[in-house]
Amino acid sequence: MKTSRAILLLLLLLSGAFTLGIFLQPRALKRAGRGQSGSVLSLLLGDSRRLFANHFYVKADVYFHSGLYPSIFDQARDAEEKENHMAAEQHGEHSESEHEADMHALGPPTDWIERFGRHFQVTEHTHLQGANIREILPWLAIAAELDPGRIEIYTVASYWLRRELGKADEAEQFLRRGLSANPDSYEILFELGRLYYENRHDANRARNIWLLALRRWQQKEGTQKEPNWVAYDRITGDLAHLEEVEGHYSEAIKWFKVTKEHSPNPDDVQKQIDDLRAKLAHGSAQQ
């Protein structure tokens, strides 16, 4: 083949490849925009990526416990449904004794093989502390990439990022990513409000975000048979504390009253209301 002909053929192939690229690019973008996540992973895995997302979310919990985690066989020993310890830790609901019991689901060894095998397994129950908590983050990021609709991934990651690692910017960025994938999520809004209140010390913005979270809660849970009152109490409780710190006692009392309606500890809330009323009366008397 002559050199000129070869060059022409090369140019033809090059222009063909370029044309094909131009032709396919908008289609690829359109295709990527089908799901909630436009990543290559979602394109390749489809909805099955949610299964993998769960695996990586559990992986983060395994890392949180430094490798000690009951297998599905160990879990089968315990008939009760296990809660996710990492999320429970974030919410501060799970009592330590319950938590210990969950993690000791390994049970006593049944034979010498299992007993000896335990020497080559992590059997000590510990939690990641301080800066080491960052080790759970890659798995949460991957889980969020695979299943952008899983809300707890964003709130858990944000909690550790801002509380333990002091990375409020990264936490906000991640929460906003979660919010764009789940615009109706009151949980993410609540966590975002906490970030503004606790890390940015921006009470006004925190208040606005929590009020929005409350509206989202009412839209989403208001029609439910069994609404999530725990989340409701958390939002109204934080609003009440914010108003109390800001010195808006009557507003704080209003929010505490709302919290009391569904609180598991109404007496404690009433005590706070009484304290605030006393402060309010004291303030009026001084004036």
Place this chain on the structure above:
Amino acid sequence: MNTVLALAHIVLKELYRRKDFYVLFVLTAVITLLMGSIRFFNDPNIVRDLKEICLLLVWVSALIIAVTTAARQIPAERESRTIFPLLAKPVTRGQVVMGKFLGCWLATGAALVVFYLFFGIMSGAHEDRWPVLNYFQAFWLQWMMLAVVIALVLSGSVVFSAPSANITICFCVVLGILLLGGHLNQVALQQGGLLGTITYTVYFLIPHLEWFDIRKFIVFNWPLVPWLDCFWATLYAIIYAAFFLFATWLLFRRKALTV
């Protein structure tokens, strides 16, 4: 012993002539370095995920090298008919089996050393700590586990007609043991009856390869496994490897050499 060593030397040479090891090592290195280049939440100190991925790749690669190298040893000698001149020399079939085993085991060990060196350097560079003894323990236990696997594959290569069938079956068995072997007792207890008894018998018969997997100790920076336990585990691996090698010799000594 010299004959066995000479045979083992040939197998070792075969490993570095073939491309399997290089391809697997480059793949491991590239995937690990690519993963290492990803920053999660702008934190350069996250390292455990990288260690886990690298160790997983080391395990997969070592298993592939061990199984594929061991599976083709005896069938290749028979197919190319080089077994005849080999046995025409003062070499017994037992020495052939032993030489092939030793060669495969040493070759896998050499590959493992390179993999663990890479892992150690990668991990140390990210973490700034060098737990050499922990790495040695992980390497040693994995190497002992591979001794059992190689012996199992060698016996499979005498039983099964083709290396491909042997490789597939051995992979299934080894992965099955690694993933489920340690839980068969719980399955047996839940099943009960005759099926439970059979499952429990299988549980006691299989070599518990999962013992030799201490990756979690390395990933989560746990202290060393007691050396005495490592010794018992090593003895356990030696006994199982000896059992499979003896079975291979029993099968091979009366086997027709023509294909």
